[in-house]
Amino acid sequence: MTKKFLTLLCGVSLLTTSLSANYLDKETAARLSKNTDAIIAKDLSTKELIFSKDAQKINQPASLTKIMTAMLAIESGRMNDVVTITRDMIQVEPTKAGLRIGEKFYLRDLVKAAMVMSANDAAMSIGVYLGDGNVNTFVAKMNRKAKQLGMNNTNFTNPCGFDIGDHHSTALDLLKMSEYAIKNSQFNEMAKLKRHDFKSLNTKRAYAAYTHNKLLNNYKYAVGIKTGYTRKAGPCLIARAKNGNKDVLVVMLNSEQRWKDIKTIFEDVLPQLTKTAVQVPTQKPVKKIVTPKQKKSKKTTKKKKAQNA
Numbered sequence: 001m002t003k004k005f006l007t008l009l010c011g012v013s014l015l016t017t018s019l020s021a022n023y024l025d026k027e028t029a030a031r032l033s034k035n036t037d038a039i040i041a042k043d044l045s046t047k048e049l050i051f052s053k054d055a056q057k058i059n060q061p062a063s064l065t066k067i068m069t070a071m072l073a074i075e076s077g078r079m080n081d082v083v084t085i086t087r088d089m090i091q092v093e094p095t096k097a098g099l100r101i102g103e104k105f106y107l108r109d110l111v112k113a114a115m116v117m118s119a120n121d122a123a124m125s126i127g128v129y130l131g132d133g134n135v136n137t138f139v140a141k142m143n144r145k146a147k148q149l150g151m152n153n154t155n156f157t158n159p160c161g162f163d164i165g166d167h168h169s170t171a172l173d174l175l176k177m178s179e180y181a182i183k184n185s186q187f188n189e190m191a192k193l194k195r196h197d198f199k200s201l202n203t204k205r206a207y208a209a210y211t212h213n214k215l216l217n218n219y220k221y222a223v224g225i226k227t228g229y230t231r232k233a234g235p236c237l238i239a240r241a242k243n244g245n246k247d248v249l250v251v252m253l254n255s256e257q258r259w260k261d262i263k264t265i266f267e268d269v270l271p272q273l274t275k276t277a278v279q280v281p282t283q284k285p286v287k288k289i290v291t292p293k294q295k296k297s298k299k300t301t302k303k304k305k306a307q308n309a
Helices: 002-023 026-035 062-076 107-116 120-130 135-148 171-181 185-191 258-269
Strands: 036-043 048-053 082-084 104-106 195-199 206-210 222-230 234-243 246-255
Touching (some): 026 036, 036 171, 062 107, 104 107, 234 258, 246 258
Antiparallel strands (some): 036 048, 234 246
């Protein structure tokens, strides 16, 4: 038994070393491994996994949760509904758009505010409204949809991403959710917005929602999709970049250097997704992956955390 375990352990070590050497220089690979709790990247053009680390490890998804909230709103067919803000909708923690009781908004504006600036009052408003006044009814819809998508290690307790109760997911499950969401053109338009301006329909009070996604302002190939942060979840990111016929989607959970590391991944991997590589070890083996040639990247960006952003 011990011999078999040691053989397996050695095999995992060899695969990890091969992955690091093929994708990135040793220093960069070590930094990514140290900085990130879980990560998974996929080449959407070939439908093959590029690499992963602990993709099935349970983590808190923070505001990445709002992707599910937005999709349920889009699929409700009620985006032109007028929502009246109630006390239950705005009794949440920052980040908030600052919605006021009695104000009226199109549901579509609340969805964009939740996606662009990660406004928790907007996300809770969506949940309460589409739950017919009961946010728990909406959360039940979120979990049913998650099961339909094969997100078997996910449980939602709220539409915002708060660390309330047993709110959890995995990088692999969030990848499944993201792949589903980006098939929707309406979602994609929201996911890449840098800013959304809207007004209360009755008070005419103006609002401006600005994105927390630094890639949208600093990386020309970025096309979304969502940031997230809570104290328990740490900095999280689901990012997508397209260059020609190459399309890469990455999920990063509790990544202390998410902006620096995601640019390294895109700049090293995106230009050349043409070679076949070894299988990458996670808690369970994943499918064959693709290996680009080694290329060093020196570009970095300064990290800044945002509460539930």
